[in-house]
Amino acid sequence: MSGPALVFEGASYAYEEAARESVSDVSLTVDAGEWVGVTGPTNSGKSTLCLLAMGLAPHFFGGRLRGKVTVLGRQTETVSVIERSSEVGLLFQNPFTQVSGARERVDEEVAFGPECHGVPSEDVAARVEEAMTLVGIAHLACRHPLDLSGGQLQRLALAGLLAMRPKLLLLDEPTSQLDPAGTSAIFEVLGGLHGRGTTIVMVEHRLETLSELCARVVVMAGGRVLADGAPGDVFNREAVQQRAGMPVFARLAREAALPGPLPVTLNAAVAAFARNGFG
Amino acid sequence: MLAFGDQGPRRGYTLGVLDAFKFRLNTLAIVLIPVCIAIDWAGHALATTLKLPLFLDSIGTVLGGLLAGPWVGGLAGLITNFISSGTVDPIAAPYCVISLAIGIAAGIGGYYGWHKTWPGRIALYVLIVLVASIGSTPLNINLYGGQSGVAFGDTVIYAPLVKAGWPTWLAAYLDELSGDLPDKLITVVVGILIFFGLPNRYRALFSVWRRSPAQAEPAPAS
Amino acid sequence: MAGGLSLYAEGHSLLHRAHPLTKGVLTLSAIALAFTAPSATWVAGVLAVLLVLVAFAGVIRRLLAVAVAILLPITVLLFVVQGFANASNRTVVFGLGPIVYYREGLAFAAFAALRIACLVCATFLFSFTTRPADISEALMQRGLSPRMGYVLQSALQIIPQTLEMAGRIQDAQRARGLETEGSLRRRARAYLPLMLPLVLSSLVATQERAMALEVRGFGLPVKRIARYAFRDTTPQHVLRWALALAVPAAIVARVVGWR
Numbered sequence: 001m002s003g004p005a006l007v008f009e010g011a012s013y014a015y016e017e018a019a020r021e022s023v024s025d026v027s028l029t030v031d032a033g034e035w036v037g038v039t040g041p042t043n044s045g046k047s048t049l050c051l052l053a054m055g056l057a058p059h060f061f062g063g064r065l066r067g068k069v070t071v072l073g074r075q076t077e078t079v080s081v082i083e084r085s086s087e088v089g090l091l092f093q094n095p096f097t098q099v100s101g102a103r104e105r106v107d108e109e110v111a112f113g114p115e116c117h118g119v120p121s122e123d124v125a126a127r128v129e130e131a132m133t134l135v136g137i138a139h140l141a142c143r144h145p146l147d148l149s150g151g152q153l154q155r156l157a158l159a160g161l162l163a164m165r166p167k168l169l170l171l172d173e174p175t176s177q178l179d180p181a182g183t184s185a186i187f188e189v190l191g192g193l194h195g196r197g198t199t200i201v202m203v204e205h206r207l208e209t210l211s212e213l214c215a216r217v218v219v220m221a222g223g224r225v226l227a228d229g230a231p232g233d234v235f236n237r238e239a240v241q242q243r244a245g246m247p248v249f250a251r252l253a254r255e256a257a258l259p260g261p262l263p264v265t266l267n268a269a270v271a272a273f274a275r276n277g278f279g
Numbered sequence: 280m281l282a283f284g285d286q287g288p289r290r291g292y293t294l295g296v297l298d299a300f301k302f303r304l305n306t307l308a309i310v311l312i313p314v315c316i317a318i319d320w321a322g323h324a325l326a327t328t329l330k331l332p333l334f335l336d337s338i339g340t341v342l343g344g345l346l347a348g349p350w351v352g353g354l355a356g357l358i359t360n361f362i363s364s365g366t367v368d369p370i371a372a373p374y375c376v377i378s379l380a381i382g383i384a385a386g387i388g389g390y391y392g393w394h395k396t397w398p399g400r401i402a403l404y405v406l407i408v409l410v411a412s413i414g415s416t417p418l419n420i421n422l423y424g425g426q427s428g429v430a431f432g433d434t435v436i437y438a439p440l441v442k443a444g445w446p447t448w449l450a451a452y453l454d455e456l457s458g459d460l461p462d463k464l465i466t467v468v469v470g471i472l473i474f475f476g477l478p479n480r481y482r483a484l485f486s487v488w489r490r491s492p493a494q495a496e497p498a499p500a501s
Numbered sequence: 502m503a504g505g506l507s508l509y510a511e512g513h514s515l516l517h518r519a520h521p522l523t524k525g526v527l528t529l530s531a532i533a534l535a536f537t538a539p540s541a542t543w544v545a546g547v548l549a550v551l552l553v554l555v556a557f558a559g560v561i562r563r564l565l566a567v568a569v570a571i572l573l574p575i576t577v578l579l580f581v582v583q584g585f586a587n588a589s590n591r592t593v594v595f596g597l598g599p600i601v602y603y604r605e606g607l608a609f610a611a612f613a614a615l616r617i618a619c620l621v622c623a624t625f626l627f628s629f630t631t632r633p634a635d636i637s638e639a640l641m642q643r644g645l646s647p648r649m650g651y652v653l654q655s656a657l658q659i660i661p662q663t664l665e666m667a668g669r670i671q672d673a674q675r676a677r678g679l680e681t682e683g684s685l686r687r688r689a690r691a692y693l694p695l696m697l698p699l700v701l702s703s704l705v706a707t708q709e710r711a712m713a714l715e716v717r718g719f720g721l722p723v724k725r726i727a728r729y730a731f732r733d734t735t736p737q738h739v740l741r742w743a744l745a746l747a748v749p750a751a752i753v754a755r756v757v758g759w760r
Contacts, residue, residue: 014497017483024499045500056712060306064497085718097709100717101313102654104634116647118723146662160717223500306711306720309648313656314703317663324664325695328671329681329688342700358656366506369624370575370617421536424583424613428575438586447588469696476697481704 003073005168005199006030006053010067013048013057022048023223025067032167035190035200037210037231040220040244046203049220050170053201054090055081072167086117089161090170093177095153098160099145106148107132107141110159117164124163131159135189151182158189169193171202187213207247211235211264219244231264299349299390308347311485315343315355316362322469332431333462336363337381341407341470344385345394346485352382352389373422377414384410385470394471404467411459416452425451432457505661508567508628516558516630521639523737527554528627530744535619537751539760541608544615551622560629568621576614583610633657635731642727648720663703670698 007029014021023045030036038046051057055076058065069076072087092098103109107128114124132138135155140148148156154174161169171190175183187209194200204210210217211231219227219234221243227234235246246254249269250262258276263269318339326335337356344352356378364372384406393399419427425447426433432454440450474482516524535547555561584594587606594604634654641650674694675681681691714720751759 012499017494018497019495020498021500024501054716056715060712060715081715082718082721085716085721090716092709092713094706094709097706098713100651100655100714101658101710102651104658113717115726115728116718116721116723118721118726121726121728124726146658157713164718221501304648306715307707309652309720310655310707310711310714311704312652313659314707316656317659317703318700320660321663321667321699322696325667325692325699329691329695331685331689331692335692338696354652358652362506362656362660364624365628366508368571369621370571372620372624422613422617423575423579424587424609426578426582428578430578433578433582438582441586441588465692469693472693473697473700477701477704484708 003032004029005032005034005072006201007070008049008052008067009070011052011069012066013052014064015057016062018063021223023052023220026223026225027067028218028225028228030199030201032199033194033197034216035194035214036202037214037217038201038203038220039205039207039210039217040226044220044244045223046220047172048223050090050172050201050203052076053168053170054088055079055084056090082116085113086164087166088168088170089164089166090172091154091158091161091174093173095150095157095177098157099153100160104144105141106137106143106145106156109145109156110163113160113164127163127165128159131163134162134192135159136185149182151178151185154178154182154186155189158186162193166198168199168201171200171204173203173205176205207231207235207245208249208265211247211249212266232261232268235264236261299387302348302350304350307485308351311343311347312351312355312358315339315351316359318342319355319359320363322466333465334458335462335466335469337378337463337466338470338473340378340382341385341466342473344382344387345389345470345474346482347386348390348486349383349386352384352386353379354382356380356382370422370428373418374415377411377418380410380414381407394474400467400471403471404464407467408456408459408463411463412452412456415455415459416448419451419455420448425454427451427455427458429454429458506657507633508625509632510560510563510629512559512630514558514630516554516626518732519630520731520733520737521631521635522643523733523741524627524631526741526744528623530748531623531626532620533748534751535616535623537748537755539755541612541615544612544619548615548619548622551619551626555622555626555629558626558630564622564625564629568618568625571621572614572618575617576610579610579614580607583607583613638728639731641725642731647725651719663699666702667695667699670702671695674698 008026011026012021012024026045026049038049040046048057051061052065052069053071053076055071057063058077059081065077071079071084100109100112103112110128110131111124114127119127129138132141135158137152137155137159140152145153145156154177158174175186178186190200190202191213202210202214215230217227217229217231217234218225219240226243227237227240231247234240235250240246246262247264249266250264253262253269253272256273256278258272260272263272316339319336320339322338323334323336326333336359340352340356340359343355357375360371360375360378364375385403388394388399388403388406391399393403415427419425425441426437436457437450437454440453441447531547531551535544538544538547552561555564583606584602585600585606587603587609589605589609590603592604594602594607596602637645637650637653640653641647671681674691679691679694680687682688
């Protein structure tokens with residue numbers, strides 16, 4: 001596949017009967033294989049970006065879209081959400097509402113997506129095995145989905161998406177309802193996917209995680225792109241610091257009055273403190 | 280007749296009714312149907328737990344119809360009946376067509392907004408009672424010789440009337456009516472109360488038909 | 502779990518292994534024949550055949566327990582009312598003071614009760630020997646839209662979940678002081694405060710569920726691939742046709758004068 005994975009060109013979107021747009025004049029390009037973090041204060045339009053990339057906005061929500069959103073070479077207005085689902089996946093926040101509710105076993109649940117796409121049975125079995133192993137729930141294959149914990153359910157939901165082998169994976173605060181163990185499990189899986197070339201766009205509040213995992217961070221505020229670049233650059237900008245905050249390492253360095261740009265990851269912080277005579 | 284709701288008269292009488300069916304079921308409607316089926320079951324279970332002398336097994340059906348039209352209401356009623364026939368109450372199986380009809384009636388009423396005006400609400404109740412009683416009576420006559428299967432109606436209405444020489448079909452109808460009048464009244468009342476007890480966005484969300492007036496251009500986000 | 506709703510009883514009889522369509526046709530034609538048969542003797546015959554099949558399937562004890570519980574109230578009601586008040590009552594059988602019972606009414610009650618017993622046993626014969634998952638799979642293999650198949654499968658899971666939630670809401674509301682016992686008025690007043698929260702929590706996730714389904718491709722107009730195959734043999738095929746033809750044959754026989 002050539003060309004960028006996701007392109008917003010002057011995209012503006014307003015939900016049905018909304019007085020204001022949720023995103024205004026957003027332009028950004030995500031190349032294949034990138035892992036982009038998206039963050040910002042509440043109501044900055046971050047979730048809407050994911051919904052636009054998936055096509056749920058405008059197909060599911062109605063509303064009004066201006067500008068262009070092109071995903072994997074095709075404009076979202078011409079492709080329905082279910083058509084998109086073979087190459088794009090979207091993982092939501094709530095682990096409990098992503099279960100189909102129509103399957104009694106974890107492995108059958110993972111097979112739901114491929115079955116909807118008419119994938120032949122032998123291929124389904126192979127994909128299910130692959131997806132469950134990727135997220136680490138193969139040992140739960142025979143369990144009833146309702147018996148799983150939140151973290152396990154979120155991994156199950158992710159497996160369900162991965163069974164479709166998506167080229168672009170969107171995640172809307174995937175770990176906000178999980179405990180630390182569940183959280184790190186998800187990020188481990190994402191790391192593996194990134195290594196295999198999947199394009200990932202992840203909305204995430206934890207700035208430390210974003211700075212650690214993503215080579216590029218997009219900061220949204222008021223429905224517009226406030227900043228777009230490497231985390232080290234982005235979180236050193238005052239406008240970003242004021243509206244979206246900064247990783248705790250940067251805050252620490254600022255409180256300690258370290259000279260130079262503020263570090264945004266643990267390693268950078270350790271190095272910065274070491275350079276300046278601490279530890 | 281269809282002008283009971285807040286939508287005003289529609290073009291033609293018969294053609295207007297079919298308008299309510301002209302919507303393809305979207306994913307939201309498909310997801311709503313099992314929820315309505317579960318509400319049917321829960322409504323009945325709750326009535327049993329509280330020892331109320333009513334069935335109240337169609338609240339989900341009526342609510343589904345009011346929210347999303349006759350397809351959702353009808354399918355919810357039909358499938359509720361199928362599932363309960365296969366598990367706890369096989370005797371209800373022949374009455375599946377009645378449950379279907381109640382859901383359709385509620386759906387047509389929902390489409391025309393009958394539940395929003397007082398004349399409309401009464402019309403909805405009357406329609407559902409008529410559908411239930413007129414539909415059930417022939418089934419009762421075939422299965423139970425005219426009894427409704429409810430002890431009160433059978434012993435207090437059916438038996439004395441037949442004994443007094445009234446025609447069986449009339450005694451059967453009044454027997455059935457004695458059960459339907461209170462049961463469907465509470466069903467429709469609870470259904471409408473729940474409908475208006477839902478947050479606004481749910482009501483807008485599930486309505487398969489969009490009737491929002493032309494909107495002003497939205498302002499930019501910031 | 503969905504099993505809470507289903508009557509399915511594990512087993513390996515011929516009936517358990519038969520194609521759901523065969524069992525479906527068997528159930529429907531048994532019911533149709535029971536209601537076409539002209540007299541109680543014939544109906545009793547159908548019932549006897551059904552009970553033999555039930556025994557053969559190895560579920561007779563469980564089935565009878567459930568069936569009798571359902572049939573007893575309506576049977577009693579039929580005898581009590583029809584014996585007393587059937588339109589064709591003529592011959593007195595016994596009397597309890599002013600209440601006189603007639604043979605015609607009692608005979609009719611027996612006839613009606615037998616037919617209903619056939620309805621119940623035929624339905625349960627199906628339910629006890631067929632997995633719910635198999636029902637939706639068989640229907641979809643025969644052309645039911647996958648979206649409707651989803652509705653069935655989802656309903657079977659969501660019903661027990663909702664009933665459980667109803668119980669929890671009841672406990673919570675009672676802890677807040679809601680009266681659920683006492684006079685009819687008091688009990689009736691508790692209905693809405695128990696139903697409304699239940700409906701609200703049932704509806705709250707539907708939008709997210711719908712989105713999550715679409716993201717997985719739910720509703721794609723592709724030809725559905727069977728998840729597994731059912732054992733369908735020629736004898737079953739023949740049996741289905743024979744049963745299906747027996748019903749119109751019986752109807753014609755009734756019209757022509759079968760008594």
